């Protein structure tokens with residue numbers, strides 16, 4: 523990032539872009555890496571090009587940071603920009619007014635489905651990358667995907683299907699899609715909504731898709747900006763449930779108190795057949811505060827708070843509103859879970875405290891026991907910023923604990939970066955015992971900017 527943009531935004535060091543792509547082998551490890559962790563941890567995030575003054579740092583080109591672990595060793599660190607159309611200088615809006623879904627940043631998430639590793643951003647097509655993070659190119663699933671693809675698809679752990687959606691500023695405003703377990707796009711269905719809203723995430727259960735139709739709408743007056751969405755008091759707020767096993771099923775909507783949600787923790791059907799949705803909720807004033815920071819990157823502004831919240835929707839009842847309940851009063855974000863329980867009842871959610879750019883909270887990784895309401899945490903030193911903690915189930919491979927596997931039997935992987943940006947570590951924690959701290963810390967060869975989302979990609983066995 524050039525000096526002008528640093529001065530303009532005055533970003534803390536742990537958010538500043540790195541200037542180049544490197545590869546370093548043989549990384550120092552403190553503690554003992556579980557040998558069963560054999561694969562790659564890959565994380566995405568915005569990273570301006572050298573000399574580039576992005577209009578908005580969080581919309582910058584995606585950069586993947588990867589760490590290769592094998593048999594107790596940290597073999598390499600490597601970082602690569604995702605070569606999208608935007609990276610090559612093309613505009614998202616073409617000269618004749620069309621949207622170029624390949625000219626986006628691909629900067630939000632990275633995941634693997636059916637042997638494709640995809641870098642994702644919610645306003646464009648996914649971009650396929652190789653296991654060594656080189657870009658293959660945009661992926662439209664054989665020409666079948668004609669909308670953007672959310673950065674938060676949901677993998678059904680039983681069927682292997684990948685549920686996702688695309689939203690846009692022009693009709694169709696919202697489209698539901700599903701890949702089969704082999705990665706073929708087998709279903710696309712337009713969902714009727716009044717206008718384009720910023721829909722960052724959604725949820726699935728065994729039988730339903732859960733839509734979050736919330737009052738942050740596309741506004742033409744902001745169209746020149748990189749994130750042309752704004753809170754809209756007139757829109758209202760609602761959650762929708764739709765059977766995903768009935769082609770063409772209609773959505774049933776439930777009103778909720780106005781709020782915004784970036785991230786879903788989990789949803790499931792309870793014993794009475796009700797849909798329970800746990801997610802991280804911003805009250806209107808907190809969204810306003812967070813959105814000012816996200817758009818302006820002004821670190822002098824107050825941080826918006828976001829708390830774990832529950833909504834209960836009853837498909838069998840006659841109600842038109844959802845029951846709501848706040849689950850905790852701490853400000854958390856980036857919820858993760860054991861992905862083998864997605865859409866099913868799950869006991870544990872993992873979140874981070876202090877991840878927002880201007881948060882005044884010291885960072886921590888928090889493990890919620892949803893059943894008991896209790897939580898445990900790993901608290902970091904004040905000079906450290908933490909990113910999303912990805913849960914990796916214990917595989918039962920070499921070095922894995924013996925005995926039956928509990929839901930939390932596994933590891934949490936996250937990148938911690940000094941707030942001055944000078945150094946980073948990959949932390950591995952035992953998810954059954956967060957307060958014990960990392961079982962292993964991998965010294966990364968550079969300060970890795972705190973980014974968005976990532977995945978553990980185990981070697982195929």
Ligand SMILES: [Fe+2]
Pocket residue numbers: 630673674722784785974975
């Ligand atoms: Fe996200």
